[in-house]
Amino acid sequence: MPVYFYWGDDDYQISQAVKKLIDTHVDPMWRDFNYVKIHATVDLEVMDGLNQAVTSPFGMGNRLTWLADTAIAQRCSESLLAELERTFNHLPVDSYILFTASNKPDGRAKSTKLLQKYAQILEFSLIPPWKxxxxxxxxxxxxxxxxxxxxxxxxxxxxxxxxxxxxxxxxxxxxxxxxxxxxxxxxxxxxxAPLVQASAHNSLQLASAIRTSNISQALTLVAELLRNNEVGLRICATLVGQFRTWLWIKLMQESGERDDKAIADAAEIGNPKRVYFLKQEVQGLNSQKLMRSLSILLRLEAELKHGKDETATLQTAIIELCQAMAK
The missing domain is CATH 1.10.8 (Helicase, Ruva Protein; domain 3)
Incomplete structure (x- = not known):
């Protein structure tokens, strides 16, 4: 299939997959002529890439045109949609076109249906840290x-x-x-152990510090995460996932459920044996505390998305979360 669409937030895996495509299809001696990367964030740049893709390769090997950071699977004008279909139907047999995007294709969009018809669509998303x-x-x-x-x-x-x-x-x-x-x-x-640096702080350790209301440790961990270039929204997403899991465990316990498999299914936990350890973690907590914490985290997410100062906003939310868990 000459058309590829890669999406997801795992930039490293996407870059490795792109490298494999280049190595497979493009002759290294003719790469400067037959490989191009275009940051196709607007329709005009997408059109430019499509025009290059329908050009036969020069010399040996195939042509690969990479349209990066495209939004065609979220929004696509009728004129661009028509141009996409025309291009897909007239690609030379030795020309390949790759689209990459961070967001999941919108299944309702006409352009996504067109890609599903003509392209090989692959997902490269980071696994949530709590999984x-x-x-x-x-x-x-x-x-x-x-x-x-x-x-x-x-x-x-x-x-x-x-x-x-x-x-x-x-x-x-x-x-x-x-x-x-x-x-x-x-x-x-x-x-x-001597070869693998195991001191890397992660957001799950931060969640545990918040759960035990350890403000000092929690603030130290969030500072370390930010120094290691962890994104505030990703820290928030991990905390939301962990607190959501704890809330499901507590709600099921409070409802009288004792079957670990049923609890695992409700909380979307792949391994039911993990439920035992999660039960230990939520001892001494109640569902009201966990729900209050989730509301704080949702507010944190909104503030980060609105561009508030990352460090100050995270620190304020972390202190508030620790206080909520202590009450």
């Missing part, structure tokens, strides 16, 4: 791809240390592969 089961599966898959054997406790250590950072995961696994080249036994947590 540790899914991150563990990603670690196992990435390790298998480079023939690196890891024990279950080594996988757990990597999940805690790296979170959902796919770029760092790749770097850490490559480092472990080089340092333990030729080892046939699965690497254990004890073996990899």
């Amino acid at each position: 540790t089961d899914a991150i563990a599966q990603l670690v196992k898959q990435a390790a298998t791809e480079i023939d690196l054997k890891l024990s279950s406790d080594a996988v757990d250590l990597l999940v805690d240390a790296i979170g959902n950072d796919t770029r760092r995961l790749t770097m850490e696994l490559q480092k472990l592969q080089l340092s333990h080249y030729g080892q046939t036994k699965p690497l254990t947590a004890k073996e990899i």
Whole structure:
């Protein structure tokens, strides 16, 4: 299929997928002539990319036209829609076109239906940090791809240390592969701990500090996260996810539910065995506290989206959350 549409917020995985497309379709000797990247944020730039895509490649290999940061799957004028269909129907057999976007395609849009007809659509979204089961599966898959054997406790250590950072995961696994080249036994947590920086603070640690009303630790953690270039909205999203999970656990407990599988289904937890540990975390809390905390987090999200100072806004919300959990 000569048309590709990649979307999601995992910039690293998208960049790796784009590199693979370039290596597959474009002759390196003719790359300067047959590969172009256009930041197609407006219709005129999209049209420019479409015009280049219908041009046959020069010399050897194929042509690849990359239209980055496009919004065609969210909004698309009738004239551009017609041009897209015309281009898709007249692409040379040796010309490929790639669209990338951060947002999920709008299934109601005509342009999305057109892309579904002509394009290979792939999602590259970061796994939410609180979905540790899914991150563990990603670690196992990435390790298998480079023939690196890891024990279950080594996988757990990597999940805690790296979170959902796919770029760092790749770097850490490559480092472990080089340092333990030729080892046939699965690497254990004890073996990899000296090589993997496990001091990286994450938003789940921040959630735990808030849960225990530890204002000093919570403020230290949020400062560390911001120093490590973590985005305020992403910190907020992780906290919302964690508090939502805790709220579901508490609501199910208060309703009298005792079946961990039923609780896991309601809270959208992949591994029912994790419910036991979550129950321990919400001991001493009640659903009212957790609901108040979620309302604070939703207000925080709105303030961040309206451009308020990230550091001050986060610090104020963190203090308010800790006080709400202490009451």
